[in-house]
């Protein structure tokens with residue numbers, strides 16, 4: 001009888017273990033809220049600054065999420081129809097320990113000799129889309145959390161060059177559209193609204209360039225309605241970072257960003273294989289013709305194929321699109337859908353639900369271990385926009401987080417052998433016998449579930 005009740009205790013213990021297994025390490029998630037340096041905007045004005053050396057969690061840690069929003073001096077969220085958040089990006093670098101941050105025109109800059117890039121894992125060319133995090137108007141409504149036991153490993157002392165520190169640069173591009181003549185036109189950076197004919201570096205714009213990033217650089221001004229008065233005001237990007245201390249049970253993920261405008265060119269000979277990327281970042285959508293309306297409902301589809309630099313398992317995916325976007329996706333070469341990300345538009349006035357703006361992107365959290373990509377696999381990136389009117393300066397990015405392995409299950413054996421040592425052995429044998437039966441049933445159920453998710457696709461909508 002004693003053995004019998006011990007057996008039940010063991011079963012209960014195993015059941016509880018099973019519930020929490022294999023992520024039961026109880027990570028202690030830390031969270032901290034930071035403020036960017038202040039930036040000042042008046043009606044129609046544009047701010048696009050770089051802040052090297054922003055406040056960020058330190059030490060050998062794993063990042064779990066990054067959320068942000070624009071707030072005013074009183075700490076209130078600012079809606080997108082007042083301050084349009086074109087984009088923000090956060091990128092890692094190694095800065096020389098004694099480097100001095102230089103204040104220039106509201107930027108916080110660094111001498112080039114004090115800087116070593118420590119960008120994400122790809123795949124655009126150097127100096128392009130190297131960020132760890134970055135979104136735009138959809139920031140408030142887009143999930144960024146990374147499920148356990150995964151995380152973005154940073155601050156590993158072994159990877160930081162001697163004499164340098166790991167640091168972070170933030171870029172915020174915001175457009176004040178209070179009182180402007182054409183809100184969408186200002187957010188799409190239409191050159192005529194900005195009265196711009198040369199780019200930031202004084203170069204003449206391409207003759208057919210109607211709008212985009214080259215027309216709404218820092219310090220430009222979008223046309224405001226005659227007589228409109230509005231105060232200049234101070235704003236901040238408030239960002240919340242969550243992380244856990246590094247632990248060997250955490251499985252690190254790599255960050256890849258695909259750009260639908262990328263045009264890969266390959267080079268290979270007997271000794272070397274290399275791929276050059278040409279990411280344009282933005283593109284335009286021509287309005288559809290009357291004859292298209294019946295055919296495809298005026299959907300502009302852009303696709304490109306990209307080559308994965310490594311193998312692994314997709315843990316998370318999200319796209320970035322601008323107003324007019326109606327969805328983006330990642331496919332295998334044979335057309336199998338891997339991940340899709342669909343915009344949600346607001347329908348009110350308050351921050352987080354602004355009518356006509358993308359206020360969130362759905363994300364993709366595949367069942368870990370089920371969405372495997374192989375080394376050099378070709379993937380298709382797709383970005384759809386409504387073409388019932390024209391759009392300039394739109395984007396089609398797809399972020400994925402990739403783990404090179406699924407978590408080890410050996411920890412379960414460790415727990416098992418510990419229990420064996422801790423308790424009455426014959427009770428243990430009894431419990432193990434029952435467990436074996438449970439395992440056979442679980443394996444059968446698991447096998448069927450695996451078949452159900454054979455396509456490895458399990459999107460989660462926000």
Ligand SMILES: *[C@@H]1O[C@H](CO)[C@@H](O)[C@H](O)[C@H]1NC(C)=O
Nearest residue numbers: 193194195196197198221223
């Ligand atoms: C547009 O730019 C031109 C030349 O840079 C300038 O002469 C003109 O006054 C500007 N127009 C407006 C409305 O600001």
Ligand SMILES: *[C@@H]1O[C@H](CO)[C@@H](O)[C@H](O)[C@H]1NC(C)=O
Nearest residue numbers: 261262263264265266278280
């Ligand atoms: C891609 O690059 C190739 C070679 O540089 C070029 O011929 C082609 O026009 C490019 N395609 C696009 C869509 O830019």
Ligand SMILES: *[C@@H]1O[C@H](CO)[C@@H](O)[C@H](O)[C@H]1NC(C)=O
Nearest residue numbers: 299301326327328329340384
């Ligand atoms: C994009 O549009 C095409 C054509 O209408 C459609 O087949 C595809 O499913 C769309 N993709 C996404 C991600 O919405």
